Amino acid sequence: MASRRGSYNQYDIRKRNPNPKTSVLLVIDMQNYFAVMAKPMLPAITTTIDLCRRASIPIIYTRHSHKSPADYGMLGEWWDGDLILDGTAEADLMPEIGRMPTDKVVEKCTYSAFRGTRLEEYLKERSVEEVIVSGVMTNLCCETTAREAFVRGLRVFFSADATATAKPEMHDATLLNLAYGFAYLVDCDRLRKGLFGN
Numbered sequence: 001m002a003s004r005r006g007s008y009n010q011y012d013i014r015k016r017n018p019n020p021k022t023s024v025l026l027v028i029d030m031q032n033y034f035a036v037m038a039k040p041m042l043p044a045i046t047t048t049i050d051l052c053r054r055a056s057i058p059i060i061y062t063r064h065s066h067k068s069p070a071d072y073g074m075l076g077e078w079w080d081g082d083l084i085l086d087g088t089a090e091a092d093l094m095p096e097i098g099r100m101p102t103d104k105v106v107e108k109c110t111y112s113a114f115r116g117t118r119l120e121e122y123l124k125e126r127s128v129e130e131v132i133v134s135g136v137m138t139n140l141c142c143e144t145t146a147r148e149a150f151v152r153g154l155r156v157f158f159s160a161d162a163t164a165t166a167k168p169e170m171h172d173a174t175l176l177n178l179a180y181g182f183a184y185l186v187d188c189d190r191l192r193k194g195l196f197g198n
Contacts, residue, residue: 028135
């Protein structure tokens with residue numbers, strides 16, 4: 001599955017480091033349903049999570065699932081009913097990502113982590129100005145969440161190595177588009193240097 005370390009440099013047109021005092025890390029949909037796709041980038045996403053914890057950046061996980069056909073929306077049609085059902089093992093967060101009991105989990109039933117979740121209000125209440133986006137799938141839930149964060153006035157950092165999707169060209173297309181109009185691209189190395197200077 002696609003997550004290419006370092007391949008984003010060709011798209012990288014703006015550089016900036018996150019401010020740990022006003023940032024959160026969004027870990028999008030790292031669930032058992034996506035395990036095959038997510039496992040190759042587990043070292044990068046666990047490193048990203050660890051770096052953010054060391055910098056006292058709050059971690060927010062999202063969990064995508066459906067409780068009934070009433071919340072399928074267009075996803076039911078688009079994916080021919082192949083959806084993540086609440087209460088199944090596939091809907092659980094992968095244990096390898098090391099979620100702590102104090103980490104917030106946002107429940108969602110569409111690509112965006114903002115739609116119908118109160119995530120925007122939660123971030124505003126905590127004076128959050130920046131989000132770092134990681135997880136799966138690069139071109140669906142991660143990209144949609146990044147774009148929505150941008151149009152809500154949040155500064156967006158998008159991880160090139162701690163995101164993954166089904167095909168390399170989809171991953172690269174997202175990086176190209178987001179770098180052009182929506183997000184600063186980062187990877188583990190850039191995050192480490194930006195947050196700790198080493």
